[in-house]
Amino acid sequence: MLPPRSVTWFALILFFVSSPSHGFYLPGSYPHKYQIGDPLSVKVNSLTSIDTEIPFGYYSLPFCRPSEGIKDSAENLGELLMGDRIENSPYRFRMFTNESDLLLCHTDPLSSDDLSLLKKRIDEMYQVNVLLENLPAIRYTTKEDLVLRWTGYPIGVRVGDSHFIFNHLKFTVLVHKYEEPATVTAASANSPGVGGTAAGEPGYMVVGFEVIPCSYQHDTDSVKNVKMYDKYPTKIQCEPTTVAMAVKEKQSLVFTYEVSFVESHIRWPSRWDAYLKMEGAKFTGSRFSTPSWLLHSSPYSSSDFAPNGSTRFDTVRRIGQGGAGPDE
Numbered sequence: 001m002l003p004p005r006s007v008t009w010f011a012l013i014l015f016f017v018s019s020p021s022h023g024f025y026l027p028g029s030y031p032h033k034y035q036i037g038d039p040l041s042v043k044v045n046s047l048t049s050i051d052t053e054i055p056f057g058y059y060s061l062p063f064c065r066p067s068e069g070i071k072d073s074a075e076n077l078g079e080l081l082m083g084d085r086i087e088n089s090p091y092r093f094r095m096f097t098n099e100s101d102l103l104l105c106h107t108d109p110l111s112s113d114d115l116s117l118l119k120k121r122i123d124e125m126y127q128v129n130v131l132l133e134n135l136p137a138i139r140y141t142t143k144e145d146l147v148l149r150w151t152g153y154p155i156g157v158r159v160g161d162s163h164f165i166f167n168h169l170k171f172t173v174l175v176h177k178y179e180e181p182a183t184v185t186a187a188s189a190n191s192p193g194v195g196g197t198a199a200g201e202p203g204y205m206v207v208g209f210e211v212i213p214c215s216y217q218h219d220t221d222s223v224k225n226v227k228m229y230d231k232y233p234t235k236i237q238c239e240p241t242t243v244a245m246a247v248k249e250k251q252s253l254v255f256t257y258e259v260s261f262v263e264s265h266i267r268w269p270s271r272w273d274a275y276l277k278m279e280g281a282k283f284t285g286s287r288f289s290t291p292s293w294l295l296h297s298s299p300y301s302s303s304d305f306a307p308n309g310s311t312r313f314d315t316v317r318r319i320g321q322g323g324a325g326p327d328e
């Protein structure tokens with residue numbers, strides 16, 4: 001192996017050589033056009049914490065596993081160089097198709113070891129990093145009328161003596177309609193490398209990815225016979241400011257999700273702009289060295305969660321420093 005620095009230089013040289021005129025694309029991250037209904041897969045990166053700085057594999061915790069097995073899924077040199085560990089996940093979407101109340105899985109009942117590890121990682125403020133088309137999911141929080149954005153979301157939160165898990169994810173995918181170069185003016189005809197799917201059919205590109213994590217009290221018994229991607233038996237109301245699902249020994253965890261697709265004016269080359277403005281981002285000067293600082297720069301925001309049934313905001317135990325701003 002070359003020492004990391006020369007690998008980086010090699011990558012940069014390769015990068016410039018291979019993309020002479022089209023600006024800042026990560027190797028392997030050319031626009032991908034999807035037809036309505038085409039499958040999209042979410043990837044997961046290592047669990048990270050600003051508290052410990054030791055990453056752990058996503059599947060070191062009892063999360064749902066993909067039915068095809070876990071595979072290393074780094075797509076480009078950038079991902080490999082930054083030492084991220086990118087793997088496939090079972091979260092699936094269909095392009096431009098809103099879906100809700102989807103069951104991902106229910107886990108085996110938690111052993112005492114699973115439980116203590118889960119609690120430990122929650123206490124250590126580990127967070128989950130999910131990606132779609134190389135874009136880390138953005139999470140918005142508000143603090144005193146300020147809207148802050150982060151990448152990643154906490155595994156869970158401790159409130160009082162209980163540890164709550166975020167087990168329902170509300171995803172938003174921002175998409176931009178792909179205009180066929182043949183039918184539009186030259187100004188928008190310079191996107192390189194778009195795949196050769198049939199011309200003329202409407203297609204979309206992913207230009208943004210957002211997540212709202214929720215802690216939802218599922219009824220474990222009601223999903224015994226529900227399969228992955230089938231509907232959860234009742235409507236799931238995602239309430240991001242309260243937490244409901246406390247983790248307990250011998251109890252299964254149920255994971256669900258929903259996704260909505262929203263058309264955006266963001267164009268493909270601008271899709272990183274939201275990240276460059278991100279709080280806490282240490283911009284190191286090169287736009288294409290994004291993955292590492294993007295994925296590890298987001299302090300856990302010890303934001304305002306309250307257990308189901310109690311008054312919002314005022315019973316939250318502040319957990320640790322490094323939150324979204326100065327804690328009062």
Ligand SMILES: *[C@@H]1O[C@H](CO)[C@@H](O)[C@H](O)[C@H]1NC(C)=O
Binds near residue numbers: 098262
């Ligand atoms: C999906 O739902 C959002 C609202 O949540 C709506 O704005 C959007 O138009 C819907 N998209 C599709 C493709 O139905």
Ligand SMILES: *[C@@H]1O[C@H](CO)[C@@H](O)[C@H](O)[C@H]1NC(C)=O
Binds near residue numbers: 244308309310
């Ligand atoms: C928790 O939330 C559920 C559904 O939102 C509700 O039915 C239940 O009564 C709540 N539990 C408490 C303790 O308030």
